[in-house]
Amino acid sequence: MTAKRDAPRACLLLAGMKERETEWLHAFSIQAPDMRIIHEDEIDAPENIDYCLIWRQRPGLLARLVRLKAVFSLGAGVDALLSDPSIPEWLPIIRMAEPGLTEGMVEYILWQTLFHHRRIWELIEAQRRKEWRPHNYPAPWDRRVGVMGLGVLGKAVALKLAAFGFSVSGWSRSAKEIPGVLCYNGRTELASFLETAEILICLLPLTVETRGILGARLFAQLPPGASLVNAARGAHLVEEDLLEALRVSHLSAATLDVFNEEPLPPTHPFWKHPRIFITPHNASITDPETAIAEICRQIARLEGGLAPEHTASRARDY
Amino acid sequence: MTAKRDAPRACLLLAGMKERETEWLHAFSIQAPDMRIIHEDEIDAPENIDYCLIWRQRPGLLARLVRLKAVFSLGAGVDALLSDPSIPEWLPIIRMAEPGLTEGMVEYILWQTLFHHRRIWELIEAQRRKEWRPHNYPAPWDRRVGVMGLGVLGKAVALKLAAFGFSVSGWSRSAKEIPGVLCYNGRTELASFLETAEILICLLPLTVETRGILGARLFAQLPPGASLVNAARGAHLVEEDLLEALRVSHLSAATLDVFNEEPLPPTHPFWKHPRIFITPHNASITDPETAIAEICRQIARLEGGLAPEHTASRARDY
Numbered sequence: 271m272t273a274k275r276d277a278p279r280a281c282l283l284l285a286g287m288k289e290r291e292t293e294w295l296h297a298f299s300i301q302a303p304d305m306r307i308i309h310e311d312e313i314d315a316p317e318n319i320d321y322c323l324i325w326r327q328r329p330g331l332l333a334r335l336v337r338l339k340a341v342f343s344l345g346a347g348v349d350a351l352l353s354d355p356s357i358p359e360w361l362p363i364i365r366m367a368e369p370g371l372t373e374g375m376v377e378y379i380l381w382q383t384l385f386h387h388r389r390i391w392e393l394i395e396a397q398r399r400k401e402w403r404p405h406n407y408p409a410p411w412d413r414r415v416g417v418m419g420l421g422v423l424g425k426a427v428a429l430k431l432a433a434f435g436f437s438v439s440g441w442s443r444s445a446k447e448i449p450g451v452l453c454y455n456g457r458t459e460l461a462s463f464l465e466t467a468e469i470l471i472c473l474l475p476l477t478v479e480t481r482g483i484l485g486a487r488l489f490a491q492l493p494p495g496a497s498l499v500n501a502a503r504g505a506h507l508v509e510e511d512l513l514e515a516l517r518v519s520h521l522s523a524a525t526l527d528v529f530n531e532e533p534l535p536p537t538h539p540f541w542k543h544p545r546i547f548i549t550p551h552n553a554s555i556t557d558p559e560t561a562i563a564e565i566c567r568q569i570a571r572l573e574g575g576l577a578p579e580h581t582a583s584r585a586r587d588y
Numbered sequence: 589m590t591a592k593r594d595a596p597r598a599c600l601l602l603a604g605m606k607e608r609e610t611e612w613l614h615a616f617s618i619q620a621p622d623m624r625i626i627h628e629d630e631i632d633a634p635e636n637i638d639y640c641l642i643w644r645q646r647p648g649l650l651a652r653l654v655r656l657k658a659v660f661s662l663g664a665g666v667d668a669l670l671s672d673p674s675i676p677e678w679l680p681i682i683r684m685a686e687p688g689l690t691e692g693m694v695e696y697i698l699w700q701t702l703f704h705h706r707r708i709w710e711l712i713e714a715q716r717r718k719e720w721r722p723h724n725y726p727a728p729w730d731r732r733v734g735v736m737g738l739g740v741l742g743k744a745v746a747l748k749l750a751a752f753g754f755s756v757s758g759w760s761r762s763a764k765e766i767p768g769v770l771c772y773n774g775r776t777e778l779a780s781f782l783e784t785a786e787i788l789i790c791l792l793p794l795t796v797e798t799r800g801i802l803g804a805r806l807f808a809q810l811p812p813g814a815s816l817v818n819a820a821r822g823a824h825l826v827e828e829d830l831l832e833a834l835r836v837s838h839l840s841a842a843t844l845d846v847f848n849e850e851p852l853p854p855t856h857p858f859w860k861h862p863r864i865f866i867t868p869h870n871a872s873i874t875d876p877e878t879a880i881a882e883i884c885r886q887i888a889r890l891e892g893g894l895a896p897e898h899t900a901s902r903a904r905d906y
Contacts, residue, residue, distance in 0.1 A: 370727070373753070377728065381706060384699035397866045400859040402851030404870040409688070410695065435691070533720030541718040548715045552722040 280569055281306040283319045283335065286326035287344070294323075297558035302566055321569060330356045340364055340578055342565055344556050346371060346423055347503060348582040349476035362572075363582040367422045368564040370557025378501060378553040379427045379471055380434065382525045386469045386497035387413050387436075391523045391545050410435035416467025418483075419474035419502065420446045420453070422580070423554075427473060439463055443479075443586070464491040469499065475588030476503040486511040495522045501553040504529040509540070516545050527553040598887055599624040601637045601653065604644035605662070612641075615876035620884055639887060648674045658682055658896055660883055662874050664689060664741055665821055666900040667794035680890075681900040685740045686882040688875025696819060696871040697745045697789055698752065700843045704787045704815035705731050705754075709841045709863050728753035734785025736801075737792035737820065738764045738771070740898070741872075745791060757781055761797075761904070782809040787817065793906030794821040804829040813840045819871040822847040827858070834863050845871040 282305055287294055291309075298307050308319060316334045324332075325344040332338060333356035340362040343351055351363050388407055396403045413436055417428045420442035432438040432450035439452040441463040446453050454463035464470070470492060474480045484500060485508035498521060500507055509530065515521040523545040529538075532551055540546050568578050582588060600623055605612055609627075616625050626637060634652045642650075643662040650656065651674035658680040661669060669681050706725055714721045731754055735746045738760035750756040750768040757770040759781040764771050772781035782788070788810060792798045802818060803826035816839060818825055827848065833839040841863040847856075850869055858864050886896050900906060 373727065377702065378706075381699070381702035384695065384702065388696075388699060393865075393867055396868070397859060400854040400856075402868045404868040406870075406873065409691065409875070536718040538718075541715060547711075549711055550714070550720045550722040552724075555724065557727070 279304045279306075280320040280573070281308060281318050282565075283308045283310065283313065283322040285310045285322055285324040285331060286328060287323075288326065290325075294558050297562055301559065301562045305566075321565075323565065324351070327351065327354065329354055332357050332361075339572055340568075342366070342568070343582075344561075346421070347476060348588065349503060349505075352582055352584060352587065359584060362578050364568060364578050365422075365580045365582055365588075366556055366561060366564075367580045368556065368561040370560040371554050372423055372426045374554030374557075375423045375473070375501065376426050376430045378527070378549075379473075379499065380430055382499045382501075382547075383415055383431060383436065383469055383471070385525065385547070386499070386523060389522070395544070411437055413437060413468055414439060414466045415469045415471060416441065416463055417451075417471045417473060418442075418463075419472065420448065421473070421475065424471075424473040427471065439467060460488075461491055464488060465493065467492055467496060469497045472498070472500045472502045472506055474502050474506060476505055477587035479587070481505050482508050484508065484512070486514065489515040489521060492521070494520055496520075497522050498524040499526075500524070501527045504532065512546075513539060513543070516543070521545075523547070525549065527551055597622045597624075598638040598891070599626060599636050600883075601626045601628065601631065601640040603628045603640055603642040603649060604646060605641075606644065608643075612876050615880055619877065619880045623884075639883075641883065642669070645669065645672065647672055650675050650679075657890055658886070660684070660886070661900075662879075664739070665794060666906065667821060667823075670900055670902060670905065677902060680896050682886060682896050683898045683900055683906075684874055684879060684882075685898045686874065686879040688878040689872050690741055690744045692872030692875075693741045693791070693819065694744050694748045696845070696867075697791075697817065698748055700817045700819075700865075701733055701749060701754065701787055701789070703843065703865070704817070704841060707840070713862070729755055731755060731786055732757060732784045733787045733789065734759065734781055735769075735789045735791060736760075737790065738766065739791070739793065742789075742791040745789065757785060778806075779809055782806065783811065785810055785814060787815045790816070790818045790820045790824055792820050792824060794823055795905035797905070799823050800826050802826065802830070804832065807833040807839060810839070812838055814838075815840050816842040817844075818842070819845045822850065830864075831857065831861070834861070841865070843867065845869055 284291060284294060284307060295307060298305060317337050319335045320339050322338060323342045323344060338361060342364045343366050346366050348363050348365050351357060392405055415431050415436045416439045417424050418441050420440045425448055428438050428440045428448055428451045440448060441454045441460060445455045472484060484506050489511060512524060525547045527549045528551055534540060540548060572578055602609060602612060602625060613625060616623060635655050637653045638657050640656060641660045641662060656679060660682045661684050664684050666681050666683050669675060710723055733749050733754045734757045735742050736759050738758045743766055746756050746758045746766055746769045758766060759772045759778060763773045790802060802824050830842060843865040845867045846869055852858060858866060890896055
C-alpha cells in the first residue's frame with residue numbers, strides 16, 4: 271500500500287456506484303486516507319468538490335459542482351458522460367484505464383473465444399440430448415479472430431489472443447500497428463476485415479459512427495457460421511438483426527455482456543435463446559486497488575499542472 | 589512436408605483407428621509415402637509388420653505380429669496396452685507425445701479453468717431463470733489451480749496456467765521442478781497439495797495407484813466449493829462420490845472428458861446433472877501431421893539402434 275504517502279488531499283465525490291460503494295469507500299480509506307470522499311446524498315458544499323468518480327450518473331448532478339476539475343469514469347466507456355449536456359465542455363472526462371479492468375477483459379475475451387472456438391453450443395445441445403458426438407475443431411492458428419476497437423482494452427485483448435496462438439485481425443477508426451495482429455482501419459477496410467473474422471469481438475467505443483454497427487449489413491459480410499462476442503455497449507447491436515442472423519444460421523452463436531436495456535428485461539427473447547450466452551455486464555470489473563492508484567496518479571498530474579491522460583474527446587466522440 | 593525424405597521404409601499396422609482411419613491413411617501417404625501402411629482387416633503376412641499405431645486395440649491382435657519392434661499409442665495414456673497380457677513384456681510401448689496433442693490439451697484445460705474460475709454454472713442458471721445477477725470473481729492470481737500429473741501434458745498445462753496469471757500447484761508421483769509452479773509429490777504431500785486447490789485438474793496416468801483416486805476421501809480434502817476437471821481416464825473417478833460431493837455442495841461443479849464407459853450410456857445420471865459438463869473424450873485430438881513426424885522420428889531412432897523415447901514402463905505402470 272505504497273499509495274498512501276503519495277495520495278493527494280483532494281475532495282472526491284463518489285457518484286452512482288450503487289452496491290459497490292461500500293467496497294470503494296473502504297479501498298479509498300486504506301489507499302488514499304488523506305483524500306476526502308463525499309457520498310452522493312451528502313453533498314453539503316458542492317463548491318468544495320474537486321473530482322468525481324462516477325458510474326451510473328444522475329443527469330444534471332455534475333452541473334452543481336462548480337469547482338470540479340475533472341470527472342473519472344468508473345468504466346472504459348464514456349458515452350453516457352459525453353451525451354450529458356449539463357457537463358461543461360471544458361471539463362476533462364477521464365476514461366478508466368487500469369490494469370485490473372484490462373486484465374479482466376483479456377480473461378473474459380480469451381474465455382469466450384475458446385468457448386466459441388470449441389463450439390460449446392454443440393456440446394451443450396449434445397448433452398441435453400444425451401448424445402455422444404465427438405467433434406473436430408481446428409488448431410487456434412487456423413481460427414481467425416477479429417477484434418473491433420483497438421484502444422487500451424482491444425489492443426491488450428488482440429495481443430493476448432495472438433500470444434495464445436489464434437490468428438488475429440484488428441479493426442479501428444484510425445490506423446494502428448500491433449505486433450502479430452493484422453490491422454485494418456476505417457470504413458473502407460471494414461469489409462476486408464470482416465470477411466475472414468470467424469469469431470468477432472466488439473470492444474468499440476459507442477459513438478454516432480459505431481451505434482448499431484453490429485447489424486444485418488455487417489453480419490452479412492462475416493463468413494458463414496461466425497460467432498459474435500459483444501463486450502462493448504448494448505447500442506452497438508441491432509438486436510433483431512442478431513436474432514435473424516442466428517435464425518437463418520448465418521451466425522452460429524453469440525455471447526453478450528451488454529444490452530440496450532440493463533438489467534435485461536425478463537421478457538426479452540435473448541434469455542431463452544439456445545445460441546445466445548448472457549453475462550450480466552460483468553465481463554470485467556474495475557479493481558478498486560489498482561484503479562485508486564491510477565486515480566491518485568492522475569490527480570497528482572492535474573494538481574501538478576500536467577494534462578490528464580486517457581481523456582475523452584468530444585471531437586471524436588469517445 | 590519435409591518429412592518425406594526422412595520417412596523410413598518400415599511396415600506399419602493401423603489398428604483400432606475407427607472413423608479417423610481415412611484421415612490418417614491420407615496423412616501417411618503425404619508425409620511418409622515410403623512407409624507401407626497395413627489395414628487391420630488386411631493382415632496377410634503378420635511377420636512383415638514392424639510397427640503398430642493403435643487406438644482402441646482388439647485384445648490379442650498384437651500377439652500375432654511376431655516381428656513387431658514397437659507399438660505406438662495414438663493417445664498419451666497407455667493403460668489399455670499395459671493391461672493386455674498378450675503383449676510381450678520386452679516390446680516397447682511408446683506413449684504419444686506430439687505438439688498437436690499437447691497444445692490441444694493446454695487449450696482445453698485453460699478453457700475449462702476459465703469456465704470454472706468464472707463460475708459459469710451461476711451464469712447458466714441465472715440465464716435459465718431470466719435473472720440479472722452480476723457476480724464478482726477474484727483475479728487469476730487469487731485463484732489456486734491444482735494440476736495432478738506432471739508428465740508431458742500436465743507440465744505444459746501447468747506452465748500455461750501460470751503464464752496466464754493463475755496460482756498453480758502441481759502434484760506428481762516423483763519430485764518435479766517447474767518454474768512458477770508449486771510442486772508437491774508422493775502420497776505424503778497429497779493433502780497439502782489438495783487443501784488449496786480450488787480448481788483441480790486431473791491429467792494423471794491410470795495405474796493401480798491412481799485408479800479411483802478422485803473419490804470421497806480426496807474430495808473431502810479440497811476446499812469447499814472446489815471444481816473438478818478430469819481429462820485423464822474415467823477410471824480415475826469414483827462416479828457416485830462425485831455425485832455425492834456435488835449433492836452436498838462440497839464441490840461446485842465438474843467438467844468430465846472421460847468416463848468409465850464410453851460412449852457414456854444415455855441412462856447415465858451425469859448427462860442431466862446441471863453442474864456436470866460433458867465433453868465426449870475429445871479434449872485434445874492427436875494431430876496426424878505432427879504425430880506422423882514424431883512417429884517417423886522414433887522409428888528412425890529404433891532403426892538406427894537407439895532406444896525410443898516416451899516409452900511406457902511396466903514397473904511404474906505407465
